[in-house]
Amino acid sequence: xxxxxxxxxxxxxxxxxxxxxxxxxxxxxxxxxxxxxxxxxxxxxxxxxxxxxxxxxxxxxxxxxxxxxxxxxxxxxxxxxxxxxxxxxxxxxxxxxxxxxxxxxxxxxxxxxxxxxxxxxxxxxxxxxxxxxxxxxxxxxxxxxxxxxxxxxxxxxxxxxxxxxxxxxxxxxxxxxxxxxxxxxxxxxxxxxxxxxxxxxxxxxxxxxxxxxxxxxxxxxxxxxxxxxxxxxxxxxxxxxxxxxxxxxx
Numbered sequence: 611x612x613x614x615x616x617x618x619x620x621x622x623x624x625x626x627x628x629x630x631x632x633x634x635x636x637x638x639x640x641x642x643x644x645x646x647x648x649x650x651x652x653x654x655x656x657x658x659x660x661x662x663x664x665x666x667x668x669x670x671x672x673x674x675x676x677x678x679x680x681x682x683x684x685x686x687x688x689x690x691x692x693x694x695x696x697x698x699x700x701x702x703x704x705x706x707x708x709x710x711x712x713x714x715x716x717x718x719x720x721x722x723x724x725x726x727x728x729x730x731x732x733x734x735x736x737x738x739x740x741x742x743x744x745x746x747x748x749x750x751x752x753x754x755x756x757x758x759x760x761x762x763x764x765x766x767x768x769x770x771x772x773x774x775x776x777x778x779x780x781x782x783x784x785x786x787x788x789x790x791x792x793x794x795x796x797x798x799x800x801x802x803x804x805x806x807x808x809x810x811x812x813x814x815x816x817x818x819x820x821x822x823x824x825x826x827x828x829x830x831x832x833x834x835x836x837x838x839x840x841x842x843x844x845x846x847x848x849x850x851x852x853x854x855x856x857x858x859x860x
Contacts, residue, residue, distance in 0.1 A: 651677045651726050655687070665691045673701065675721075677728050679710040680762065682721060697723040707731055711765055711791045713741045714758060732759045737774075740767055742791050750778035751794070753787060765792040782809040 656671025667689040675682040685703035692698050699721045707714040707721075716735035721728055738758045742751040756771030769775065769787040775796070776782070784798040784807045798807045 649678055649727075651675070651723065651728070653687075675699070675728075680708070680728050682707050682719070682728075682731070684719070695725050699723060705733060707733065707760070709743075709762065711742065711744050712760060712767060713743055714760060715739045716758070728762055730759065730761050730763075732757065734758075737772065740769065744791065749794075750776070751789070751791075752776055752778075753789070755787070764790070766790050779814070780809065780811045782807060784808075 653669065653673070653675045655669035655673045657669065659668040660666070668687075670686045673682075673684045673687045675687065682699075682701060683704070683706040684701035686701070688700045690698050690700075701719045701721070703717065705714075705716045705719040707719060714731070714733050716733035716738035718735065719731055719733040721731040723729065734757050737754040737756055739754045740752060740758050740760075742749075753767075753769050753773060753775035755769035755773040757769070759768040759770075760766075767789045769789070770785065773784050773787045774781065775784070775787045775789070775798070777796075782798055785805055786799055786801070788797040788800060789795070799805075
């Protein structure tokens with residue numbers, strides 16, 4: 611036995627024995643405990659076609675890929691190994707990507723899995739759609755575009771190709787929108803563009819209520835739209851109704 615757990619008389623101390631047992635248990639546990647299943651990359655589907663020699667995988671029918679809070683659903687999926695550490699997955703037909711922070715839907719998507727972790731996704735559609743799940747002040751942040759790229763690690767969403775973006779009350783259009791779902795910062799055409807950014811800013815609902823005694827603006831769940839001829843022209847308010855007097859004309 612190691613001299614460090616013996617007292618000067620040469621006898622083994624109880625404290626030394628306990629320390630040795632704890633050290634052994636820690637070392638053994640670290641060597642034998644498998645990785646947590648919560649972070650394991652899992653998938654399921656109705657049908658599977660795999661080429662073991664070329665390390666490819668084709669799955670179809672209610673495809674579901676999951677890792678922790680992140681999931682990807684589609685009707686078909688294909689996996690190809692790019693290199694020893696990276697896998698490239700392609701998903702088609704009714705693609706739905708969901709994380710703790712964001713929800714994306716499209717017809718076509720690809721995802722990079724690096725060292726067993728879903729790192730990023732790119733969705734394409736006509737259009738592809740994005741909605742933030744987490745957020746402050748009950749904002750319904752969402753957008754649509756021809757292409758949406760999502761970085762799982764940084765929480766940055768990049769929308770390009772005919773982008774429409776809204777924070778629930780206001781809306782914008784631009785060539786490129788970069789949005790960080792964690793600090794809720796947005797950039798529109800950050801590198802410049804030949805096309806101008808267009809937007810509509812609506813009054814706060816609380817202010818409108820206090821001024822007119824009613825509610826105007828966007829209702830939850832109703833997507834605002836731009837006028838076809840002038841995207842920056844505000845919507846015309848409804849004509850006010852005049853109260854009628856009892857026993858007389860209005």
